[in-house]
Each structure stands twice: as C-alpha cells, then as structure tokens.
Amino acid sequence: MAAVGARPVLYHHPAPAGDAASMSSYFSHGGSSTSSSASASSFSAALAAAPAPTLAEHFDISEFLFDDGAGAVAAPGVFAAAPDGAPVVPDGAAVGGGAVSAAAAHPARSAAAAEAVPVPERPRTERIAFRTRSEIEILDDGYKWRKYGKKSVKNSPNPRNYYRCSTEGCNVKKRVERDKDDPSYVVTTYEGTHNHVSPSTVYYASQDAASGRFFVAGTHPPASFN
C-alpha cells in the first residue's frame, strides 16, 4: 500500500536557477501577469509532488489549478491563477517547501515574488490542486503524510483519500482522488502551508572553483553542517 509513499524522494537541484527559469517561462502565463510569480512558485510546489524517479515516466501534470475559495480554474497544460492573483506561496514555505525554497533562493525570483504580492496576509487557507497523469495515487512530495480518512464521493466512482502532514504543528492537508473521467489521472489538492521544510529536502551545494569547497545553497542547513 504505502510501498511508494514510504520512500522519501530527494529533490536535487544541481542548477536551481536554470530549473526555475525554465519552469516559469513555460508555465507562468496562464493567468494575469501580476500573478505569474505566484504561479511559478506554486508550480515548484507541484513539482515537489513528483513521484519517485522510477515512476517519473508515468507522471505528467496535465492541469494545474488554484482553488482558493474562489472556484477552480484550469486549462490543460497551463496555469490558471485565482482571479485576484492570490499568492499561494508567500515566502517559499509552501506545500513543496524543499523545491520551492530552491527556486526562491534565486534573487530574481524572490524579487519578483515580493513585487507581485500586494496582500501580505490572507486569513483563508490556501488551497492548490492539480491533476496529474500517474499510475500511483500517492505522489511523494518529500513530506510525511498520514492518512486519516477515506470517503467515497457523490460524483465519482473513486474514493477520495485524506492525508495530513504528520509533522507536529503542521496543519497541511491533502486530498487525493482519481479523476472520474479518466482514471489514469490523479487529482491532488493541497490545503494549507507547511510551517517547516521537507524532511527529505536536499541541501544542494555549490562548489567554489578556487578553493574547491562546497557551500550549502539550499534552505536551512542541517545540524550536521554546523
């Protein structure tokens, strides 16, 4: 059952800036221009939900949509932001903390994000959903999820599974269900924001050409690095 989900997946970003750039250029224009940076960040979050490498061939994000209480909008292969351009990722501490942090580490991206976020805080819970083509339902995003419920929904023959981040103090939840129209697709909905980094975050390092020393370029370095 949890054969796939039990194995932490490490998200390594050997060239974080390049990755982020290519992602955003490809996906950032689904909504209004002011929300493009938010879209980029969120897409990173979505990428963080990518399954294990061995299953990558079965993984394909077909739709990415925001469901921030204002109704979901989606277009195949394109981002669609909430009408008000609501930032889903305030400071890289989003649902896909690890990968997002890597992207946010890039100065240009951080600046863009700050520029496009006129609303500092948002009382309602942030929700982000995306549809993926995957044979597995548990997309391992590096976080530790604990299943707390399963429910059959009205308009779908497939049950919906409920997961909660098992990290203490973290209130992020996610729902996972198979697409009723096409069972080969999995609809994943994240709700909330992680208040911690991914347990399996890889702290990618850059090597100084002169000294040959490595520098941690990721988020918070692990204790062993000190």
Added chain:
DNA sequence: CGTGTTTGACCCGCGC
C-alpha cells in the same frame, strides 16, 4: 512496541 492504515461513526454545513 511504535507508527501508520483502515473503516465505520460522527459532525457539520448546506440546500430544499
């Protein structure tokens, strides 16, 4: 034995 899953019951919001 600790941790995570299963699953029926319960709660609550919403539409009629």
Added chain:
DNA sequence: GCGCGGGTCAAACACG
C-alpha cells in the same frame, strides 16, 4: 427541520 454529502475522528488492526 430534515436529509444529504463532505470532512474528520478514533478504535481496531497491520506491519516493520
């Protein structure tokens, strides 16, 4: 007020 449907709880169970 009532029924329905979605979301959550929690005891039992499985597994490493």
